[in-house]
Amino acid sequence: MSKVLIVVDAQNDFITGSLRNQEAIESLDTLHEVVTYMEQHGASLIYTMDTHFGDYFETQEGEWLPVSHCRINTKGWELADLAKPADINTVTVIEKETFGYISWENYMPVKAIDEIVIAGYCSDICVVSNALILKTIYPEIPITFISDASAGTTPEAHSAACTVMNSCQINVKNWKEYLEKK
Secondary structure, eight states: OEEEEEEEOOBHHHHTSTTOOHHHHHHHHHHHHHHHHHHHTTOEEEEEEEOBOTTGGGSHHHHHSOOOOOBTTSGGGSBOGGGSOSOGGGOEEEEESSSOOOOGGGTOOGGGEEEEEEEEBOIIIIIHHHHHHHHHHOTTSOEEEEGGGOBOSSHHHHHHHHHHHHHTTOEEEOHHHHHHTO
16 A cells, blocks of 8 residues: 555535635645646545535534535535546545544555555645544654645635644645655
């Protein structure tokens, strides 16, 4: 497995749909570059998908964020076209009903991983949640967050998420910086 790219919630609703923002739209081309590069260089690709159902507004998240989004089997729930790899059939997809996924070991045995790269949406909610869970499960595996292939709910929230991840020993790099270290 060696290198793993985790793309968090690169779904239409977070980019151009009900929770869209300009930063997400602007970051999509860079995310496409990251996915293409990683796919061409043999990384394992794992995508998470925020997944909600008809009872969303009855959940705690629905009370805190009363905006319908990522309802299963809707256009907003689908992965953004530019976020998809050339061969979607080689991707592991994890549908999750909450911010962070906690069973990463089912897909990534610790002895098979040299590096984890993470990018996606919303950096201040789902990305940071998953990055911290990953760092907890895999404390000795380098994790890099590609900041310019991601976006938060606001630029300020994205910046705060970057600060938190950096404080927790997750490398925060833009795509050009990441490529320079290779």
